[in-house]
Amino acid sequence: MTQATPTTPPAEGCIDTEVRGHVLLIGINRPAKRNGWTAPMFRQLAEAYTRLDDDPELRVGVLHAFGDHFTAGLDLPAITEYMKRGEKAVPYGLVEPHDLGMPGYRRRTKPMLAAVKGICFTVGIELMLGADIVVAGDDCRFSQLEVQRGIMATGGATLRMAERAGLGNAMLHLLTADEFGSEEALRLNFVQKVVPSAQVLDEALRIAERIAAQAPLAVVATRQNVLKAIEQGPLAAMADFIETQKRLSNSEDAAEGVRSFVERRPARFSGR
Structure with missing residues (x-):
């Protein structure tokens, strides 16, 4: 306990x-x-x-x-x-x-x-x-x-x-x-x-x-998008999809996510 x-x-x-x-x-x-x-x-x-x-x-x-x-x-x-x-x-x-x-x-x-x-x-x-x-x-x-x-x-x-x-x-x-x-x-x-x-x-x-254990930048972005949808509506949240995904896809953690997938091992995220 x-x-x-x-x-x-x-x-x-x-x-x-x-x-x-x-x-x-x-x-x-x-x-x-x-x-x-x-x-x-x-x-x-x-x-x-x-x-x-x-x-x-x-x-x-x-x-x-x-x-x-x-x-x-x-x-x-x-x-x-x-x-x-x-x-x-x-x-x-x-x-x-x-x-x-x-x-x-x-x-x-x-x-x-x-x-x-x-x-x-x-x-x-x-x-x-x-x-x-x-x-x-x-x-x-x-x-x-x-x-x-x-x-x-x-x-x-x-x-x-x-x-x-x-x-x-x-x-x-x-x-x-x-x-x-x-x-x-x-x-x-x-x-x-x-x-x-x-x-x-x-x-x-x-x-x-x-x-x-998940990618920190992706966790924060996901949380904020959910809250934006609740507080400002789905259209406001959807407006962030492309730019947010672009930013995350260019992060070190996204590269690590791909490597861990290819190498069949748990990812080691840094929050960068």
Whole structure:
């Protein structure tokens, strides 16, 4: 079983990172408070996402949590003043972890997986929907309960729930603030795999390592084209086909892909 190594977190929590080959493990570390989110945690999370994008040796990220739960959501007393002032805890210029394309923030280019378990409320759902692939434990409890607290979900749930599950399913969970489990999340396409809770990080890392073994430039281009199709429409995505394929075909990795095919061996990609 894969074990990430946590530090001893301060009272306000922290984000731990660990490199496994070409994979960056990003760990939410405030288990004493069910990983409730504070401003320093958001800043450190953005710094970790930015590190993933900026380090050429890193190809895939895996967001996970220490303790029994992914997160109970926002630590409201710690975050409320930011919300009242209309401020974000993430500094401008970093990769914004919800990947919303907001002005002043960078967008992530490399793939991100989320490994979720136990309680996964509010911002936890939004972070996993902002990732590319989600592995969920069979013990997950999900709830997008902002309306129960007199606020609105602004980390992407109002956008992505309907995109993944349709209007009615999104409204059902957004407007009732109900709690649902892993099988419902799978039905709604919020998660891609459900496994026993103890195997969540193992499975996420297995998928991440499989992605990391592919040609990095092609992985990034493929991911970005899919997102462009979703956000701007199929015609906008198709307009990039010829130039993107031309650029990729002239890369060192494309040449290596051909050599490995001819020589019948696994490819050794460099990201160039």
